[in-house]
Amino acid sequence: MSRIDAITLRQLRSLRAVVEAGSLTAAAADLGLSPPAVHGQLRTLEDLLAAPLVIRGEHGAFVATDEGRAVLAAEAQIAVALESCARRVAALQSGHTGNVSLGVVSTGKYFAPQLVADLRQALPEVEVTLRIGNRDAVIQWLASRALDLAIMGRPPRSPAVVAEPVGPHPHVLIARPGHPLAEADPAMPQDLLAETFLAREPGSGTRILMTRFLDRIGEGTPWRMVEMGTNETIKQAVIAGLGIAFISLHTVTEELRSGRLVTIRAIGLPIQRSWFMLRREDMALSPAGQRVHDHISALNGAFLPQL
Amino acid sequence: MSRIDAITLRQLRSLRAVVEAGSLTAAAADLGLSPPAVHGQLRTLEDLLAAPLVIRGEHGAFVATDEGRAVLAAEAQIAVALESCARRVAALQSGHTGNVSLGVVSTGKYFAPQLVADLRQALPEVEVTLRIGNRDAVIQWLASRALDLAIMGRPPRSPAVVAEPVGPHPHVLIARPGHPLAEADPAMPQDLLAETFLAREPGSGTRILMTRFLDRIGEGTPWRMVEMGTNETIKQAVIAGLGIAFISLHTVTEELRSGRLVTIRAIGLPIQRSWFMLRREDMALSPAGQRVHDHISALNGAFLPQL
DNA sequence: GCGCGACATTCGGAAAACCTGAATCTTGCT
DNA sequence: AGCAAGATTCAGGTTTTCCGAATGTCGCGC
Numbered sequence: 001m002s003r004i005d006a007i008t009l010r011q012l013r014s015l016r017a018v019v020e021a022g023s024l025t026a027a028a029a030d031l032g033l034s035p036p037a038v039h040g041q042l043r044t045l046e047d048l049l050a051a052p053l054v055i056r057g058e059h060g061a062f063v064a065t066d067e068g069r070a071v072l073a074a075e076a077q078i079a080v081a082l083e084s085c086a087r088r089v090a091a092l093q094s095g096h097t098g099n100v101s102l103g104v105v106s107t108g109k110y111f112a113p114q115l116v117a118d119l120r121q122a123l124p125e126v127e128v129t130l131r132i133g134n135r136d137a138v139i140q141w142l143a144s145r146a147l148d149l150a151i152m153g154r155p156p157r158s159p160a161v162v163a164e165p166v167g168p169h170p171h172v173l174i175a176r177p178g179h180p181l182a183e184a185d186p187a188m189p190q191d192l193l194a195e196t197f198l199a200r201e202p203g204s205g206t207r208i209l210m211t212r213f214l215d216r217i218g219e220g221t222p223w224r225m226v227e228m229g230t231n232e233t234i235k236q237a238v239i240a241g242l243g244i245a246f247i248s249l250h251t252v253t254e255e256l257r258s259g260r261l262v263t264i265r266a267i268g269l270p271i272q273r274s275w276f277m278l279r280r281e282d283m284a285l286s287p288a289g290q291r292v293h294d295h296i297s298a299l300n301g302a303f304l305p306q307l
Numbered sequence: 308m309s310r311i312d313a314i315t316l317r318q319l320r321s322l323r324a325v326v327e328a329g330s331l332t333a334a335a336a337d338l339g340l341s342p343p344a345v346h347g348q349l350r351t352l353e354d355l356l357a358a359p360l361v362i363r364g365e366h367g368a369f370v371a372t373d374e375g376r377a378v379l380a381a382e383a384q385i386a387v388a389l390e391s392c393a394r395r396v397a398a399l400q401s402g403h404t405g406n407v408s409l410g411v412v413s414t415g416k417y418f419a420p421q422l423v424a425d426l427r428q429a430l431p432e433v434e435v436t437l438r439i440g441n442r443d444a445v446i447q448w449l450a451s452r453a454l455d456l457a458i459m460g461r462p463p464r465s466p467a468v469v470a471e472p473v474g475p476h477p478h479v480l481i482a483r484p485g486h487p488l489a490e491a492d493p494a495m496p497q498d499l500l501a502e503t504f505l506a507r508e509p510g511s512g513t514r515i516l517m518t519r520f521l522d523r524i525g526e527g528t529p530w531r532m533v534e535m536g537t538n539e540t541i542k543q544a545v546i547a548g549l550g551i552a553f554i555s556l557h558t559v560t561e562e563l564r565s566g567r568l569v570t571i572r573a574i575g576l577p578i579q580r581s582w583f584m585l586r587r588e589d590m591a592l593s594p595a596g597q598r599v600h601d602h603i604s605a606l607n608g609a610f611l612p613q614l
Numbered sequence: 615g616c617g618c619g620a621c622a623t624t625c626g627g628a629a630a631a632c633c634t635g636a637a638t639c640t641t642g643c644t
Numbered sequence: 645a646g647c648a649a650g651a652t653t654c655a656g657g658t659t660t661t662c663c664g665a666a667t668g669t670c671g672c673g674c
Contacts, residue, residue, distance in 0.1 A: 004390070005316075005320075007316070007389060010661090023620095023621070023622090024621075025621060033662075034663050035621080035622070035623085036622090036623075036624080036625090037661070037662050037663075039623065040660095049393075050400065051396055056670095060620095060670075060671075065593075066399050066406055067399050070392050070395040070396050070399065073388075073392065074388040074389055074392035077384065077385075078384075078385045078388050078389075081384040081385055082311055082314060082381055082385075084381070085377050085378055085381035086356075088374075089358055089374045092373050092374050093357065099373055145364075317632090330650070331650070331651060331652090332650060340633075340634090341633065342650080342651070343633075343634070343651090343653080343654090344632070344634075346651070346652065346653090347632075347633085348632090363641095366642095367641075367649090616673100616674085617673095617674085618672085618674100619671095619673105620669105620671090620672105621668100621670085622667100622668080622669075622670095623668070623669090624665105624666080624667070626663105626664095626666100627662105628663085628664105630659105630661070631658105631659085631661080632658080633656105633657090634656090634657085635656095636653105637652100637653080638651100639650105639652070640651070640652090641648100641649090642647100642650100643648085644646090644648100
């Protein structure tokens with residue numbers, strides 16, 4: 001039958017031009033070709049379909065046959081498809097639309113929704129996918145290229161990334177309301193070191209920060225520590241009075257506001273770190289990714305909870 | 308921007324194959340090409356759109372980017388369009404569907420609707436357009452290629468046509484009921500020739516036939532004739548008793564059935580002519596036209612009114 | 615009826631696009 | 645580190661496509 005996959009866009013466009021112009025010569029002029037070229041295209045198309053597509057009508061002008069009209073309908077659909085495809089690609093290229101996946105470490109889950117909401121409003125055509133996981137998971141995603149951008153407390157060594165600080169990241173000591181140290185202003189180092197500290201596993205950024213802080217104020221004095229899996233359990237344990245904890249301020253804003261937890265004032269607190277936004281060094285951002293990146297930059301930390 | 312009209316179906320199909328197969332080599336095998344060929348197609352497509360379309364995913368397999376997905380969507384639409392276009396063309400080619408215009412002379416308007424109804428039932432996918440006009444008009448339409456097929460009483464000299472008889476075409480003498488000659492069996496020639504004959508204009512086929520008939524039975528005796536424009540006025544005049552008329556039987560079946568008119572029995576009546584179906588000699592029928600032609604042939608006049 | 619002009623069509627050769635096989639480079643895996 | 649599969653580049657040959665010129669066809673006006 002008709003060898004449909006040998007059909008060419010050129011052939012279809014020639015048919016359209018001939019039917020629209022009514023003559024080969026005029027069609028050729030429209031297409032910027034010579035009449036023999038158009039003739040050849042039309043001829044091969046008719047051969048492929050084994051059907052006449054045009055006939056000479058009243059005034060010598062070419063008119064499409066039924067088959068020709070069927071082919072022209074297909075050509076119109078194809079033109080529309082290509083047109084809208086080109087528009088869509090252009091939109092993707094300009095970053096006006098696109099999909100961006102943003103990874104945030106668990107600690108960030110308290111501000112991430114706000115950030116995504118900001119982005120959605122500022123860049124409504126950009127689809128931002130939020131993935132929240134612990135630090136290792138986020139790094140893993142970044143390494144496997146599952147993420148365009150990531151936000152975490154401290155850039156990883158690998159994979160190679162470019163990092164940019166995007167806002168302050170204070171760390172504080174928390175206690176349950178009514179705790180003796182909550183009244184002190186400031187709390188004395190030796191009083192602090194007498195407490196039991198609830199902390200995350202070794203390797204956690206917060207844990208490292210806490211260790212450094214306690215070692216500095218205690219000048220080597222040992223302290224008691226109980227290890228817990230997640231920030232949530234730590235918070236519950238502090239509320240229950242099992243001890244105090246060193247923690248990212250952004251993790252506990254809700255509890256501080258509602259009064260279920262309080263901060264301990266101490267010299268050198270809060271410790272200011274930064275949140276970092278990062279992207280792989282070896283992979284260019286998509287245009288949409290770039291716009292999201294720029295927008296987060298411009299927010300200047302405005303998405304972080306304020307006390 | 309993107310030079311969209313340089314895009315080729317080959318390029319689009321290469322993209323699809325690569326994304327489906329996950330590798331250039333496999334895609335090349337699918338397409339029956341060599342890997343460099345596929346690579347080149349993909350490369351030019353990416354250059355044309357100025358956008359990356361595939362990236363290497365997890366297991367080294369190629370995955371479409373957002374832009375790639377947009378292009379693939381277009382490719383799918385195009386494939387569908389071409390597919391259905393090919394099906395439609397095939398249907399037109401087989402004659403299973405199509406448009407056929409059928410011209411019938413005014414005299415045929417009493418059986419033409421029946422014929423078209425027959426055709427619609429037998430060939431439901433074929434669109435039959437009926438055009439009714441006087442003989443000159445039908446010939447004109449045929450000459451200007453506005454008709455695929457025509458039915459008339461006698462083929463014209465020009466344009467050149469091939470004609471085929473498709474059924475009997477009896478001509479009779481009619482009178483109003485109660486007319487003296489209606490009782491005779493048979494009516495005598497001299498009685499007939501004493502009547503007033505209502506007839507069409509010179510050149511009309513029926514008029515010529517009538518002239519020949521009366522000259523033969525009268526052997527040269529003159530007769531009286533009144534000329535009228537249309538068969539309808541002739542019928543009304545006969546009913547009103549203004550005279551008798553020689554007319555195509557198919558023109559008056561309704562009036563004969565209802566008794567408003569009666570036939571005159573006479574030697575040599577009815578005169579049997581034929582209906583002819585004709586098509587231009589210099590133009591092949593479309594497949595659908597051929598099927599209509601064959602079907603009318605096969606009907607063998609069954610569409611003609613029976614008494 | 616005849617020539618004329620516009621246009622379609624055919625033809626030959628040149629230019630461009632395309633494909634292939636071989637060579638080289640990348641990358642993932644053992 | 646070496647290996648293997650596959651991507652990419654390259655050079656050469658084949659096919660496709662196009663153009664200019666020649667030829668054929670049709671309609672029109674004289």
